[in-house]
Amino acid sequence: MSGLLFLIPIALGLGLLGLAMFFWAMRDGQFDDLDGAAQRILIDDEDDDQ
Amino acid sequence: MTAPFRQQDLEETVRVDTRLTVPGMRCAGCIAKIERGLAEIEGIDAARVNFSAKRVAVRHSPGLDQGDLVEALRHLGFEAQALADNPLGTDDKESKALLRALAVAGFGMMNIMLLSVSVWSGAGGVTRDLFHWLSAIIALPVVAYSGRPFFASAWMALRYGRTNMDVPISIGVLLATGLSVYETIEGEGHAYFDSAVMLLFFLLAGRALDATMRTKTRAGIGALLSKMGKSARVLGHDGTTAQVDAADLQPGMVMIVASGNALAADGVVEKGRGSLDNSMLTGESDPERVAEGSVVHAGAIALSGPLEVRVTAASSDTVLAEIARLMDEAGQSRSRYTRIADRASSLYAPAVHSLALLAFIGWMVAGAGWYQSLVIAIAVLIITCPCAMGLAVPAAQVVTSGALIKRGLLVKDGSALERLAEIDIAIFDKTGTLTLGEPQADVSSLPEVERQVALALARTSRHPLSRSLSDALQHEGTRPAEVDDIVEVEGQGLAGTWQGVPVSLGRPVEETTGMSSLLRIGCEETMIAFADGLRADAGETLAKLAEQGISSRILSGDRKGPVEAVAQALDVEATAEAKPQDKLAMLESLRSQGLKVLMIGDGINDGPALAAAHASIAPGSASDVSQQAADAVFTGKALMPVALAVAHARRCMAIVRQNFGLAVVYNICAVPLALAGVVTPLIAAIAMSGSSLIVVGNSLRLARIRE
Numbered sequence: 001m002s003g004l005l006f007l008i009p010i011a012l013g014l015g016l017l018g019l020a021m022f023f024w025a026m027r028d029g030q031f032d033d034l035d036g037a038a039q040r041i042l043i044d045d046e047d048d049d050q
Numbered sequence: 051m052t053a054p055f056r057q058q059d060l061e062e063t064v065r066v067d068t069r070l071t072v073p074g075m076r077c078a079g080c081i082a083k084i085e086r087g088l089a090e091i092e093g094i095d096a097a098r099v100n101f102s103a104k105r106v107a108v109r110h111s112p113g114l115d116q117g118d119l120v121e122a123l124r125h126l127g128f129e130a131q132a133l134a135d136n137p138l139g140t141d142d143k144e145s146k147a148l149l150r151a152l153a154v155a156g157f158g159m160m161n162i163m164l165l166s167v168s169v170w171s172g173a174g175g176v177t178r179d180l181f182h183w184l185s186a187i188i189a190l191p192v193v194a195y196s197g198r199p200f201f202a203s204a205w206m207a208l209r210y211g212r213t214n215m216d217v218p219i220s221i222g223v224l225l226a227t228g229l230s231v232y233e234t235i236e237g238e239g240h241a242y243f244d245s246a247v248m249l250l251f252f253l254l255a256g257r258a259l260d261a262t263m264r265t266k267t268r269a270g271i272g273a274l275l276s277k278m279g280k281s282a283r284v285l286g287h288d289g290t291t292a293q294v295d296a297a298d299l300q301p302g303m304v305m306i307v308a309s310g311n312a313l314a315a316d317g318v319v320e321k322g323r324g325s326l327d328n329s330m331l332t333g334e335s336d337p338e339r340v341a342e343g344s345v346v347h348a349g350a351i352a353l354s355g356p357l358e359v360r361v362t363a364a365s366s367d368t369v370l371a372e373i374a375r376l377m378d379e380a381g382q383s384r385s386r387y388t389r390i391a392d393r394a395s396s397l398y399a400p401a402v403h404s405l406a407l408l409a410f411i412g413w414m415v416a417g418a419g420w421y422q423s424l425v426i427a428i429a430v431l432i433i434t435c436p437c438a439m440g441l442a443v444p445a446a447q448v449v450t451s452g453a454l455i456k457r458g459l460l461v462k463d464g465s466a467l468e469r470l471a472e473i474d475i476a477i478f479d480k481t482g483t484l485t486l487g488e489p490q491a492d493v494s495s496l497p498e499v500e501r502q503v504a505l506a507l508a509r510t511s512r513h514p515l516s517r518s519l520s521d522a523l524q525h526e527g528t529r530p531a532e533v534d535d536i537v538e539v540e541g542q543g544l545a546g547t548w549q550g551v552p553v554s555l556g557r558p559v560e561e562t563t564g565m566s567s568l569l570r571i572g573c574e575e576t577m578i579a580f581a582d583g584l585r586a587d588a589g590e591t592l593a594k595l596a597e598q599g600i601s602s603r604i605l606s607g608d609r610k611g612p613v614e615a616v617a618q619a620l621d622v623e624a625t626a627e628a629k630p631q632d633k634l635a636m637l638e639s640l641r642s643q644g645l646k647v648l649m650i651g652d653g654i655n656d657g658p659a660l661a662a663a664h665a666s667i668a669p670g671s672a673s674d675v676s677q678q679a680a681d682a683v684f685t686g687k688a689l690m691p692v693a694l695a696v697a698h699a700r701r702c703m704a705i706v707r708q709n710f711g712l713a714v715v716y717n718i719c720a721v722p723l724a725l726a727g728v729v730t731p732l733i734a735a736i737a738m739s740g741s742s743l744i745v746v747g748n749s750l751r752l753a754r755i756r757e
Contacts (some may be wrong), residue, residue: 011161011164016157018157019157021154031149034102036102040078
């Protein structure tokens with residue numbers, strides 16, 4: 001029982017942390033262009049330097 | 051104290067953001083090409099592509115304007131249009147708010163469910179009470195935050211004496227939460243926090259899907275009157291000129307229109323000759339020649355000039371504004387369309403409410419006491435709550451529109467798919483819709499020397515025929531000849547010298563049928579013919595529509611001759627020389643015959659018809675106005691997406707009906723259990739998520755596209 005007193009707040013805290021991170025990511029525009037992100041990994045960045 | 055700085059410093063540091071829509075980008079290669087190609091141009095700092103919305107945000111110095119950027123993108127091989135000031139702003143906000151509410155509901159659902167599972171598996175006494183208290187602490191703020199979209203909508207409906215799907219949802223969630231709080235305080239056995247929050251989560255998922263679809267595909271719709279000239283150079287009495295905003299123009303003023311300018315008002319040419327590109331207004335791709343006394347309209351673009359135009363009608367009196375007004379009125383009739391989800395809920399909500407009330411009264415009569423009767427009534431409300439119903443429509447529509455985007459068709463919102471599925475006659479505009487809308491030069495029989503000279507001349511002009519000719523020749527790999535002293539004589543064409551011989555490219559002396567240019571090298575003359583060719587798959591598309599029981603017709607503002615030629619080639623009925631009002635009248639007469647019309651058109655003159663038709667589609671090359679009025683926009687040169695759109699919309703609606711069927715079957719199974727009073731929170735939770743998952747799974751079948 002006394003274990004729960006620690007574990008439950010920790011679990012909730014982690015959940016809230018995840019929620020906060022999601023909010024931050026959304027405000028930062030991480031979800032604005034999901035299709036673009038999938039395409040961009042195919043672009044060869046090396047070409048830029050030549 | 052102000053720091054001193056020079057004007058030049060200011061220009062170096064000031065940067066402007068412009069957003070353009072580029073419907074033609076398809077792959078990673080396009081992203082790289084656009085971003086790198088633009089970044090190399092002098093004055094552009096950075097370009098960032100948003101692939102989902104088919105947009106490019108460009109950061110550049112104020113020296114460049116939208117036209118320069120569009121031209122730069124054209125050189126990279128992409129059609130682009132400037133986007134008006136963030137027309138997507140409000141939608142964006144809505145879907146973001148829904149996503150935030152969804153995230154909060156998801157967080158609450160997971161944590162409450164963890165606690166609930168412990169209670170179900172036998173936690174008792176103090177531990178159970180503690181868990182219930184913890185659930186309450188999590189659930190109350192979550193319900194307050196995530197429930198707002200439903201509460202607000204339900205409140206609106208109730209205030210006007212109507213009900214919608216949100217009313218039973220709100221009542222269910224609020225009653226369940228209230229009862230659970232009561233039970234927690236009293237230390238009783240049951241709390242329904244998990245059901246309430248899970249219900250919110252699944253319903254918000256449906257709402258968020260719906261909103262995502264709308265924001266994703268509404269990109270590229272510019273402001274209505276952006277094609278009209280925003281200002282004009284006006285000649286004063288004393289011979290000086292001044293720049294005047296379009297809104298301040300008065301009849302009687304004289305505008306000076308240079309080539310490349312868009313007209314800001316209707317008027318009559320007083321001085322000068324030239325040609326106008328009227329295609330946005332009439333759909334006619336052949337440039338119109340104007341001289342003293344010609345009537346010209348706002349929105350037309352001067353290809354050569356300068357012209358002096360006396361204003362006859364300005365701002366809200368122009369023909370363009372009149373079309374905008376017609377469109378506005380025509381659009382009213384369509385906004386009355388009730389979406390299938392609303393129709394379903396108008397049947398569903400009263401049924402659920404009466405059922406819950408009957409359960410309450412029934413158990414009271416049976417002598418169960420008010421507390422237990424209320425618990426059972428709430429169980430009925432919750433278990434019948436339209437979780438699966440809320441997902442049935444958006445899930446299917448999101449999957450369908452995603453599949454259609456891959457085929458080159460952007461559907462603007464879900465109700466468009468519903469309306470597309472119902473149509474039974476298709477009306478096509480000719481120019482730019484059945485045809486490509488731009489003159490195609492026939493260069494196949496041109497000898498090599500002529501090609502090289504023609505290219506050298508044509509590439510120096512902005513005239514549509516020259517543009518088309520140089521595109522066609524460059525496409526065939528022709529290299530331009532060395533032609534010197536090229537001059538463009540307005541109304542006549544281009545002239546220059548090649549190896550000491552005078553060469554010219556211009557309008558043929560005698561009037562011929564169709565468009566053509568005359569190329570002279572010395573005294574040798576060659577005719578180059580232009581034709582506005584049919585889209586390659588136009589016939590196939592009409593056949594496919596006929597296969598689905600949809601007849602087709604042509605309704606065009608063009609002259610009789612060309613329209614009849616196309617009608618004959620495609621073997622369909624045709625009406626020519628129709629004004630926007632005539633098009634509306636025709637739609638109205640078809641509607642009175644009980645037909646649901648699909649309108650496909652591209653010009654500003656099609657705008658009112660597009661807005662009035664039951665459903666409408668515009669090509670990606672269409673004017674902003676038409677794209678805004680249409681339900682869907684197809685990109686690329688193929689017409690087939692039109693036929694595909696109808697086929698997919700019908701499949702989508704079949705799946706939506708199945709989804710509703712599944713939801714009804716689920717209710718038939720679950721409601722008797724709830725009425726009998728044997729629904730535990732566990733059963734409610736399993737039943738609810740099960741039905742939602744089945745609906746989503748069924749909708750995903752739409753992703754597999756059959757041709």
